[in-house]
Amino acid sequence: MAYLTQPDFVRYVCSCGQLKPITNLYFCRHCLKIRCGFCICHEVDSHYCANCLENMPSSEARLKKNRCSSCFDCPSCFHTLSTRATFAQTRQDPAAGDAKVENKQAKKMYYLSCFNCRWTSRDVGIPDQPVASGGWPERPNPFSARINQLLDYYKAIAQQEKQEKLDRERKKFAIRGKYITLTDKTGLTGAMARNIAGLPSSESSSSAIANFVPSVASAEVEELPEDYHLREINLKQVTTMAQRLASPEWQPASVARLHPVARPLSVKRSQRCRACDHNLTKPEYNPGSIKFKIELLAFYHMPEVKIISHESVKPGQQSALLLKVSNPTSHEMALRLLPPDHQAETETDETTETHEKNEPKSIEKSLEKSLNLEKDTTWSKVIERKPQMPALSQICIPEVTLTLAQRDDAAEYDDDPQHDTSDIILWRKSNKLALRLKVSTDPSAEVGQPAQVALSLQYSYRNTVPPSAQSAQHRDHTLTTTVLLDLGTVCE
Template identity: 90%
Template sequence: MAYLTQPDYVKYICSCGQLKPITNLYFCRHCLKIRCGFCICHEVDSHYCANCLENMPSSEARLKKNRCSSCFDCPSCFHTLSTRATIAQPRQDPAAGDAKIENKQPKKMYYLSCFNCRWTSRDVGIPDQPVASGGWPERTNPFAVRVNQLLEYYKAIAQQEKQEKLDRERKKFAIRGKYLTLTDKTGLTGAMARNIAGLPSSESSSSAIANFVPSQASAEVEELPEDYHTQEVNLKQITSMAQRLRAPDSQPRLAARLHPAARALSVKRSQRCRACDHNLTKPEYNPGSVKFKIELLAL
């Protein structure tokens, strides 16, 4: 394994003229040429979580925003959080008798803990959960309504620009006796085609654009507290820039407001030659497997 720590002194010329080490080159047995990372197409085969090895299709990963629902990263040091178990004793009610206390059995509860920096979910007031996987409370985005309005607005603009481009092409190639698309020949209107395909209609797109309220800048800014420049700063209670950028929706200033972040999904990708369109590398579908179905390396 000593060659992994040595610098790449020897570099080979790819078919495109790039100088690359042999560990970054591929050999296409159909074109009989050397290919580098710029000569191949990268395709995503599957999404999976590197911690729990849960495999999911691309559509499901898109709905979950490319995040795992059961694995979390530490908001302080960004390591993977582990689930710890504890025994919760029943609360004693002074108004009730001892018989009710005896009937209650100790319950097993779970919380998140980081083995690297010793951060726990109890530090920020997240209650313990009765199940080990799932059920953790999600932090709501205070700007979720505005973000959804912006998404609908830009989708409507993209749909309108696409329709205008199609209309210009239709007028440009409109020749008597010729049909540009199948809809012109069959009489199927664009609105009917969008309804059949399940796409939003042009009326809804125009209404979304008309009802959109743009943001307005305000010159009024909240004044700083009087002791802002004189109070002592405790670096243990203030988050760093990396911790704030880890949660772009809230960007917490205090460490007591940090929340676990859902772990980002990893992908298995296949690489295809741009010239002959044949696979150079293709991994196994199983996320726990490190083998390749096809592995055409320059080695």
């Protein structure tokens, strides 16, 4: 989702350092941070078919291999196949002679057809079915036995490694009077615990490993026929690479062996903030609904900046820049323009961090840490970076505080903006504000270099999340975000 007129000309700096347009960002109302697709957690809510809108749970989708049983795609052009109906006439027996033939009603039969390339299931010899959906035959996979054997083998290997890791932890933290796991306290054996959890037994895992036959490479290769290089090739009868990869189990080489491909299922996913574990987006469970239960997108909570027009950027000169700033919230917003190197003040409890660093680690705490599932916070250290701000061009920042009115849907139809006599404000219209700024370019800038400028926006935000009894949050906050503007290239 992006603007067709301004694709990535205005980009915001995410909390992890990525540069993204405002349409690709999220805003967490709980930790008051900007999140992008790299610093959020994606979770699958439900599976559904995008063609018939059939909703199914994850367990059923796993059994069906994430494919719909009633919808198919064309193996030739990959469009959705449609079900066509026809009437099959009853054939008369010629040996009956002049015997009376009873009047039998024609039977209704169905076949698959593609409205794009005119491919039909009759082209490859698939018989017509008496039902419209659910009765199409499935092609057996010739390598299914080997694939199941490999799956059982790798599951047994994973179970064995997990058991060995648990045994090492038991030996490492063998403390008298302390129960390491639930089985030590209740007296349950490992086999009973696996049966309760629904895991395969250790005997079946060991038998799967013992009975596994590894694949052996063969040096004998089947020879090609003598007329292989002299045979004429009809490209209309040879499948393309995309058609072969659409059916990886068979990979048909000729067009006559193409079969309908079951349509893959789509998913509805919710996105969660990795820092505070709160949902940023959560869709409706109904696959036909396009609404969201939770939709914390950035352009609903942050000031939106657009470039109206700008003059050509030239070395050692000043150029005019017109920006439009919008307030998407239902509350009045105070806005200040700051240099891009401005950093917001963050409150950190240094004494607590020092106390945690100097606190000695006991065996009980390390044991509790190893046995509990803790949240992985290493992602923030890995992807956290600061983007490089442009130094050749800079915006002349005015030292004023601007006021943006709240969003009013009825005022969107007002076509008469209020012109202002200020040197900075060009006009006002409802929750929008047009700013007149100056961009100064360094004389050392070379022609053809990208002309980019950055500035920080300090705005007031009213938190609509009701404060809990444990944490008394303030409703009004002052937040800061950095915006990067692309003004093309430096001209002569």
